[in-house]
Amino acid sequence: MRSGGPDVSVVIPAYRGGPLLRRAVQSMAGQSFESLEVLVVSDGSDDPMDDLEALDARVRVIRCEHRGVSAARNTGLLESRGRFVAFLDEDDLAMEGRIAAQFAALSDRPDAAMAHGQVQVIDECGRQVGPLRGGPVTYPDMLRARFLHMTSLMVSRREAIVAGGFDALLITGEDIDFQLRLAKDHAVVFVPEVLTRYRLHADNTRIDPLMAQQVIGPILRAHRRWATQMQLPELVSAAADGMRTNRRTNATAAYRQAGQARRCGRIRDSARYLVMSLRIDPRVTLKVALRTAWDDLRRAG
Numbered sequence: 001m002r003s004g005g006p007d008v009s010v011v012i013p014a015y016r017g018g019p020l021l022r023r024a025v026q027s028m029a030g031q032s033f034e035s036l037e038v039l040v041v042s043d044g045s046d047d048p049m050d051d052l053e054a055l056d057a058r059v060r061v062i063r064c065e066h067r068g069v070s071a072a073r074n075t076g077l078l079e080s081r082g083r084f085v086a087f088l089d090e091d092d093l094a095m096e097g098r099i100a101a102q103f104a105a106l107s108d109r110p111d112a113a114m115a116h117g118q119v120q121v122i123d124e125c126g127r128q129v130g131p132l133r134g135g136p137v138t139y140p141d142m143l144r145a146r147f148l149h150m151t152s153l154m155v156s157r158r159e160a161i162v163a164g165g166f167d168a169l170l171i172t173g174e175d176i177d178f179q180l181r182l183a184k185d186h187a188v189v190f191v192p193e194v195l196t197r198y199r200l201h202a203d204n205t206r207i208d209p210l211m212a213q214q215v216i217g218p219i220l221r222a223h224r225r226w227a228t229q230m231q232l233p234e235l236v237s238a239a240a241d242g243m244r245t246n247r248r249t250n251a252t253a254a255y256r257q258a259g260q261a262r263r264c265g266r267i268r269d270s271a272r273y274l275v276m277s278l279r280i281d282p283r284v285t286l287k288v289a290l291r292t293a294w295d296d297l298r299r300a301g
Contacts, residue, residue: 004081005037005081005082006058007083007084007103008082008083008086008102009037009038009086010086011080012041013041013072014041014042014043014045014047014049015045017045020091020201021047022051024090030096031097031100033099036058037058037060038056039062039079041064041075041076043067043071044066049063068168070170070174074168077157078165083157084154084155085156086153086154087151091199092151092197092199093197093199094196094197095195095197097193101117101193102116102191103154109187109189111187112156112189113156114156114189115188116134116154116195117190117191117194118152118191118193119132119194120194120196121198124202137188138187139183141238142188143220143241143242147179149196152196166178170215173212173215173216173219177219210280213280216246223235247281250280251288252284254274254276255285256288258270258271258272258277259292
């Protein structure tokens, strides 16, 4: 441990609390890396969390009024004492060697401000769902909508604070905005190991595709304007690609939600999602509709 404080601080914003939060904290308290503090930021939670500090002397609960996940992360960032700050969501799990691996990766790269790794998506029973997520990315890759998984991220505390932390005014996409601001000026390190288990469950926060489009689109647009002013055509092109990818992703998601609602008999919801898909990108909606119809015909015969 550094003189005067830990090498790494972990920030876990918590609103729901409950058993999943305890498991998340235990996964950090059980790290092989000793020079560590774990800051659980209670975002106005009804869970008293009085027992968490008894789990490990390195765990500290910070209680705040409910202001959202960005404000909670900012509180943890400012309260942290580590040279590096790792993030974990309250319903996810850190693998045992996560902190040691990311600390080594960032310590070896003074030009980098972020380190991330592979993420295993699991269901409520802990079973893996789909392939592993995560791979090497650069700032241009991120402009092309290859974003990092927030719950696997470790950052330089100093550079994160200089960048302004998280934008508490954003309804969604605050993690993407934060990552892009850091990546614009610093390298990103990828650790080729599974560092985090991301849990899918009924209480996961869900943002509708139109809201995602209305928030993430302007974030990418702002980076494209900056790249245009700096006369960096590669980055202008990358941001334009990302904006198209983002529209396509959100329009497709809305169309599929329309189909799911229709199959469940929720006709009003189905119509709402279809209109949403058309508002985001009517050309994508038409392409997806035609592809879906063609797939249905092939399956029918």
